[in-house]
Amino acid sequence: MHPVLLNDFKRQWAEIGSDVLRAVEKVGASGWYVLGQEVRRFEIALASHWGVREAIGVASGLDAIEIALRAAGLQPGDAVLTTPLSAFATTLAVLRVGGTPIFCDTDENGLLNLDLAEDVLRSDSRIRFLLPVHLFGQSLNLDRLGELQTRYGTTIIEDCAQSVGASWQGRATGTVGLLSATSFYPTKNLGAMGDGGAVLMNDANLAEKVRRLRDYGQSAKYLHDEIGWNSRLDEVHAAILSEAVLPRLTAWTSRRQQVATAYTNGITHPAIRLLRPASPSASCEHLFPVAVAAEHRADLEGWLKSQSIGTGRHYPILIPDQKAMTAANHEVRGELTVAHRLAQGEVSLPIHPQLTQDEVERVIAAVNAWSKGSQ
Ligand SMILES: Cc1ncc(COP(=O)(O)O)c(C=O)c1O
Known part of the structure; x- marks a missing residue:
């Protein structure tokens, strides 16, 4: 049985390789490698694709959040309300610009619980910044985010590292906050x-x-x-993104959405809960998270591994529980009960544009054939 990988970069290379080589050749021949016309061209194309006026290329998603926070006026010591369940980079950005992360619990899908966030903002006027994450490619309720912004005068920076192409009632993530940040890390939907x-x-x-x-x-x-x-997107990367990746993004997102629909319709195991987006949200299906009881997670992962199916965990340790946080100023407001449960029971199934129909069916059949959780 050939493996079904969580991400399949070799297949991606087979699809985009010749466009990538052409892009590299073009930059090499131009003799200009940093902040030249390729970066500008890509920024214009990305802004237009996203539906914002300006997109500015930087060296990483982490840097994008840091720079956005600083540009928004964050001063050392300022409190930033954010989610405990995300890539560590979300909080690391706050810490690196001298902010103090404040955490509250997530909803059952793993996204920041906006009711709790509102309680925190209402009860503590010191908190002027909110850094929500459109996790897994699912959009938070953008209407709610807009209300929090106006009602409490909160400056919102949206972490859209996982959400290019995601929307809420037709409105793209990243268009509510004062600034937003995204990542081109290779596993991302728009990956370099x-x-x-x-x-x-x-x-x-x-x-x-x-x-x-x-x-x-x-x-x-x-x-x-x-x-x-020093956080500049390279000319080579900008050219690769413009020539080989961005032109495919819409089709790739549709393919991810097809896979997600097949999983949603096909997975019927009673002990597996699919973390599906709220209905007005069009997910860009960056990840396909499911949840099982904590005591069954390793068993499900082991079973899928025995069927040559790769899985991931997003994320197994909550950010405030990371060792690095013992040395960092931060606060937790209320219990993080839901986020803890998800950290212990979430499993991500393979979802990427190069998955074949056969592989999608293999994943569904294997998940449904898992014996443990239903006992
Ligand atoms: C939600 C989220 N925020 C921030 C980042 C940081 O992006 P990068 O890895 O490009 O620094 C990532 C990606 O790892 C992410 O998934």
């Missing part, structure tokens, strides 16, 4: 062949600031107006 990210926004002044911050805080060559980063 290495690290990269972008900051998105509609405000031209903020865009100028982000452009300065990613380039040593320079306003012109050798003119440093503020303390910035």
